[in-house]
Amino acid sequence: MHIHRYEKLWLIIGTLILVVFLSVLAVQTFFLEMGPPSHAETMDPESVRDSEMFADAELTEIGDNEYEIAMIAEMFTFQPGDLEIPAGATVHFTLASPDVTHGFKISDTNVNVMVVPGHISKISHTFNEPGEYLILCNEYCGLGHEYMANTITVY
Amino acid sequence: MTQPIREATAPHPGTEVNEEAVTGIAKRDSRLSSANLYIAFIALLIGGTAGLLQGFVRSGFIELPSWISYYALLTAHGVLLVLVLSSFFSIGYLYAGTSRVLGGLTDKTLVFGWTGFGLMAAGTAIASFFILSGDANVLYTFYVPMQAHPWFYVGLAMIVVGILSNCVGMFVTYQSWRKRNPGQLTPLFAFFSNAVFVLWVFASLFIAVFVVGMVIPWAFGWVPTIDPMIGRTLFWAFGHTLVNIWMLTAISAWYVSMPKIIGGKVFSDSLARVAVVILVVANVPGGFHHQILDPGLSTELKFLHVIQTFMIIFPSLMTAFAMLATMERTGRSKGVTSLLGWWKTLPWSDARFFAIIVAMFAFIPAGLGGIINASNQVNQVVHNSMWVTGHLHLTVGTTVVLTFFGVSYWLVPYLSGRKLTRSLNKLAILQTLIWAAGMLLMSGAMHINGLLGSPRRTADTSYGGHSAAADWALYETLMAVGGMILFVGILLIMYIWIRLAFFAPKGTTEFPIGEDYREKDRSPLFMDRWSIWVALSVISIAIAYVIPLINFATGHSPGSPPFLMP
Numbered sequence: 001m002h003i004h005r006y007e008k009l010w011l012i013i014g015t016l017i018l019v020v021f022l023s024v025l026a027v028q029t030f031f032l033e034m035g036p037p038s039h040a041e042t043m044d045p046e047s048v049r050d051s052e053m054f055a056d057a058e059l060t061e062i063g064d065n066e067y068e069i070a071m072i073a074e075m076f077t078f079q080p081g082d083l084e085i086p087a088g089a090t091v092h093f094t095l096a097s098p099d100v101t102h103g104f105k106i107s108d109t110n111v112n113v114m115v116v117p118g119h120i121s122k123i124s125h126t127f128n129e130p131g132e133y134l135i136l137c138n139e140y141c142g143l144g145h146e147y148m149a150n151t152i153t154v155y
Numbered sequence: 156m157t158q159p160i161r162e163a164t165a166p167h168p169g170t171e172v173n174e175e176a177v178t179g180i181a182k183r184d185s186r187l188s189s190a191n192l193y194i195a196f197i198a199l200l201i202g203g204t205a206g207l208l209q210g211f212v213r214s215g216f217i218e219l220p221s222w223i224s225y226y227a228l229l230t231a232h233g234v235l236l237v238l239v240l241s242s243f244f245s246i247g248y249l250y251a252g253t254s255r256v257l258g259g260l261t262d263k264t265l266v267f268g269w270t271g272f273g274l275m276a277a278g279t280a281i282a283s284f285f286i287l288s289g290d291a292n293v294l295y296t297f298y299v300p301m302q303a304h305p306w307f308y309v310g311l312a313m314i315v316v317g318i319l320s321n322c323v324g325m326f327v328t329y330q331s332w333r334k335r336n337p338g339q340l341t342p343l344f345a346f347f348s349n350a351v352f353v354l355w356v357f358a359s360l361f362i363a364v365f366v367v368g369m370v371i372p373w374a375f376g377w378v379p380t381i382d383p384m385i386g387r388t389l390f391w392a393f394g395h396t397l398v399n400i401w402m403l404t405a406i407s408a409w410y411v412s413m414p415k416i417i418g419g420k421v422f423s424d425s426l427a428r429v430a431v432v433i434l435v436v437a438n439v440p441g442g443f444h445h446q447i448l449d450p451g452l453s454t455e456l457k458f459l460h461v462i463q464t465f466m467i468i469f470p471s472l473m474t475a476f477a478m479l480a481t482m483e484r485t486g487r488s489k490g491v492t493s494l495l496g497w498w499k500t501l502p503w504s505d506a507r508f509f510a511i512i513v514a515m516f517a518f519i520p521a522g523l524g525g526i527i528n529a530s531n532q533v534n535q536v537v538h539n540s541m542w543v544t545g546h547l548h549l550t551v552g553t554t555v556v557l558t559f560f561g562v563s564y565w566l567v568p569y570l571s572g573r574k575l576t577r578s579l580n581k582l583a584i585l586q587t588l589i590w591a592a593g594m595l596l597m598s599g600a601m602h603i604n605g606l607l608g609s610p611r612r613t614a615d616t617s618y619g620g621h622s623a624a625a626d627w628a629l630y631e632t633l634m635a636v637g638g639m640i641l642f643v644g645i646l647l648i649m650y651i652w653i654r655l656a657f658f659a660p661k662g663t664t665e666f667p668i669g670e671d672y673r674e675k676d677r678s679p680l681f682m683d684r685w686s687i688w689v690a691l692s693v694i695s696i697a698i699a700y701v702i703p704l705i706n707f708a709t710g711h712s713p714g715s716p717p718f719l720m721p
Contacts, residue, residue: 044713119450137375138539138610
């Protein structure tokens, strides 16, 4: 098998670029905690609505301008509805679905995670800029999918 | 009347004119291929119409009547184009080309081929009926626990079983040729064909286990619950493999036919086969990059999947080199000495070449977008946004489909015993330009809209007039305009296809098959031993899938009851 010298050069350069690229991704993932949301915990979808974690959940301050909230993603809304937080607040979202698969996306942020029934998803974000953010479902979940949205107001 | 084909294949110094190349294939083989192509083009028309209407609905141009929903159209668009069009076209094209290079299909192959065709056609009809009657608004990914009418899944299962039957058919002819020609390397086109059908087997097994083993019993109510995460994992093992099934089918024309069309030779038989083998071996685990934002998979496991996905980039780099090298060498052999002068000697006015090279250009941004999507945390920026839809329309919608159109300009008249006339060639060039313009506009707008945050797969993005959604409207309109241009392209290709299949002047059309440059670039014989490549593929699949599937199956995930759509 004969490989032209230019092709060798091309493949070596290409491979090196990929290795550098993967290294950057790895450093960000494993040393800077920038990896994708990967929480692993299961929960019976039929018990979500009545569970201690999700029933009557509300925004709770757990530290200095740090909050957590358990949200239900269901056809076709996010419970418990619109949220308000002060600027600079870090919010830890815990999400589960009692019905089908949903997506949890907050506009103008990188908050983006799948909510698959049977599993609990977690994602955190610090909201520095004041404004009204749109939370929307970005996975098709049924004929009312386009109405599945809430807001987070950062004041 | 002058034929463009003759100009393009003017004898090249050192090339022997192969008489076989212009004698066509047995009528019985061409009938099977033609039948597959009929369904592919009908699916293109119906799926394309659905796409046009989707653009109109999203941009607010029209409102649909109450008997059909946006999501039924979206399901039809996905199933008919990414599954039906691509599989029927691949089978029609690869069977014809294999018959051409291996001297005919065996009797058994024809039996498996027609059986597969019948199952696939019936399955398509059944699935389409339930989609259009509004009983399967689950999109082509049919994520459980959304549930469609049980017979929608039976239709899908029939398509998959039909594809498996076609796989067996291809393997029979391939192996029978090898038995009859001991010590000989299979022709490069047949090697590509076999690789595509090996990938089909891998893809089909995952989806068959899912649909037949899990979804159908659940949809008929025989079992109460289903595991959505296992479903997503099995679906994407199939779904992403499907992507490389199209790609491998498309690049078979780039590697094997393009050199002949431009009057050159295959750059390197052995490197082409190495690229094919890497694509087959590294392919299936790529499916996991669709699940980077899923719960239940650890960060470490996801990173392993990212590395495995990146393996697929290597053969793409090889392909990029080989294509340009083929073109340059051809120009040099015609006496071009300047650095880039060979570029001008390419047959730009030959629609077969023009469609293919535009497809190749589209693959540059398509491939780069793919690397972005697969890049672990970077995926978080674009996941499930319109960006991904834009990416898909560049990859399958442009790179693959334009190559299929380019192939049609010789394949359809080759099968019908007709000729691509000069005026049809001109129309075909126009079709390519329209397609490129429509896609540039539509896919470009989709990419930008996705970066601005607009979600994919939704009927409406106004969100009650929320300010975050205000920037999207302009791009939704551009997408619809792009869709209109593309629909003109679909009408044009339908016209060209009908002319070529039924009305163009009778004559002999060549199925261009390139030859090797040099004997020393030939592959060693062991490249034909598919047991090696299948074994390596199984190992690569096991590395990716064993841990997640065991975790899901034993992870006390309680399963989901069905939610009927609508």
